[in-house]
Amino acid sequence: MVDLRLDGKVSLVTGGGSGIGEAAAVLMADNGAKVGVLDFRQDAAEKVSKQIVNRGGSAIPLVADVSNPEQMNSAIGQLVNEWGRLDIVFANAGINGVWAPLEELDPQEWDRTLAINLKGTFLTVKYAIPYLKERGGSIIITSSINGTRVFSNTGATAYSCSKGAQVVFTQMAALELAQYKIRVNAICPGAIETNIDERTEKRDTEEVEVPVEFPEGSFPLEGGPGSPQQVANLVLFLASDASSHITGTPIWIEGAESLLRG
Ligand code: NAD
Numbered sequence: 001m002v003d004l005r006l007d008g009k010v011s012l013v014t015g016g017g018s019g020i021g022e023a024a025a026v027l028m029a030d031n032g033a034k035v036g037v038l039d040f041r042q043d044a045a046e047k048v049s050k051q052i053v054n055r056g057g058s059a060i061p062l063v064a065d066v067s068n069p070e071q072m073n074s075a076i077g078q079l080v081n082e083w084g085r086l087d088i089v090f091a092n093a094g095i096n097g098v099w100a101p102l103e104e105l106d107p108q109e110w111d112r113t114l115a116i117n118l119k120g121t122f123l124t125v126k127y128a129i130p131y132l133k134e135r136g137g138s139i140i141i142t143s144s145i146n147g148t149r150v151f152s153n154t155g156a157t158a159y160s161c162s163k164g165a166q167v168v169f170t171q172m173a174a175l176e177l178a179q180y181k182i183r184v185n186a187i188c189p190g191a192i193e194t195n196i197d198e199r200t201e202k203r204d205t206e207e208v209e210v211p212v213e214f215p216e217g218s219f220p221l222e223g224g225p226g227s228p229q230q231v232a233n234l235v236l237f238l239a240s241d242a243s244s245h246i247t248g249t250p251i252w253i254e255g256a257e258s259l260l261r262g
Contacts, residue, residue, distance in 0.1 A: 004240045007032035010083045011239065012076065014066050014124055015093030017044025019194030020142060023228035024090055024235040029057030031236060033088060036079035038062040040093075058083075066093045066120030069127075076127045086131035088239045091124040092142040094162075096200035099155040101208045110158045117162035121169060125184075129177070136181025140238045143167050143186045148250060149258035152212060155205035163188075167250045174248030183247040185238050190254025191225035214260065221255030 011028050015021035017039030029035045029052040037052070037059050039045040045061035052059035060082055064071035080086050097113030098105060121141055128139070146153050147164030167186050174184040217223060234253050237243050252258060 002242045004236050004242055005032050006088065006236075006240060009033045009087035009239075010036070010079065010085050011088035011090065012036045012038060012062075012079055012086060012124070012128065013090040013092060014038045014120070015142075016090075017041050017048055019196060020189065020192060020228045020231045020235075021090065021092045022048050023232035024092065025059065026052060026055070026057075027229070027232040027236050028088065028090075028239060029059055030055065031240075033239075034058040034083050036060055036062045036075070036082075038064055038066075038075055038093070040065040065116075066091075066124055067115040069123055072123045073127045076124075076131070080131050085134065086128055087135065087137045089124060089128045089132065089137070089139045090142075090235055090239070091121045091139065093120055093124075094142060096156070096159055096196055098201045098203060099153070099159065099205050100201075100203040101155060101205070102157060104204060105158065113158040114162050117159070118165050118169070121166055125169075125173060129180075129182070132177075132182045133180045137183070138239050138243070139173070139177075139182065139184040140235050141166050141170050141184070141186045143170070143188045143250060145188050145190045145252060145254050145258035145261075148188050149252065150261050152210060152261055154208045154210055155202065170250065171248045178247060183238075183243070185243075185246060185248070186250040187231065187234055187238070188250050188252045188254070188258075189226065189231050190252075190257035191219070192228060192231055193225050194228055212261070218260055219255055219257055220260055226253065226255060
């Protein structure tokens with residue numbers, strides 16, 4: 001029997017207030033983990049934390065911007081103060097940011113996407129390491145098919161660069177942290193039904209779009225986008241001891257979408 005239970009473990013989930021982070025926080029708590037639900041939207045962190053407690057689990061909300069070193073150091077400290085340890089880190093917070101032709105994309109817009117998606121991943125991992133080192137642990141990083149297998153979302157260059165670099169980060173960190181029995185893996189979702197698109201700014205992308213059409217749709221396996229719960233199942237596996245020999249690996253979870261679109 002495969003044991004996916006996380007009893008006695010403490011988990012940090014960034015971007016836990018919505019979408020993939022919310023589904024993973026709830027599933028990890030359902031499987032026995034105590035969860036720190038971190039988001040820069042306080043209401044969202046509190047809502048998901050309450051949802052977990054109402055289901056009989058343990059969670060606390062943590063309010064921080066993943067791109068801010070002081071806030072991240074203090075939020076992780078707060079989580080460890082509460083439950084005395086840290087075992088699992090789901091570095092998942094991210095934004096699509098602004099999608100625009102390169103000559104129109106402002107340098108500040110580029111910086112913001114990279115600051116949240118890439119520097120945010122670094123800061124989340126950096127401040128968690130001292131606690132994870134005590135007993136070993138599992139870090140899961142949310143990358144994407146964009147920047148790893150798909151390069152046809154023209155206009156999404158900043159996003160794709162941040163997501164591609166997260167896989168490089170995963171591999172560098174996996175080797176560096178192996179001596180402490182800390183595993184580091186990346187998940188690369190295709191289109192997943194969340195609220196991320198509501199927070200995306202697209203500007204003049206049609207000017208640089210490469211027209212490609214898939215008359216039968218671009219989701220070969222299931223005919224549509226994935227759900228946050230399907231991604232959460234993979235996160236639970238990577239968080240648990242069932243994946244104890246897996247580290248430094250990107251795993252695509254996208255129903256063959258990226259194989260078709262390339
Ligand atoms: P979402 O917008 O539903 O959730 C993201 C959460 O992160 C939100 O609650 C938001 O408030 C929080 N957040 C954003 N910036 C933050 C910051 N600076 N500090 C703290 N919290 C912050 O989006 P989602 O689709 O669940 O996205 C989660 C991750 O999945 C992202 O890294 C995204 O790039 C990745 N992803 C999503 C898809 C998709 O189709 N939805 C596909 C591939 C990868």
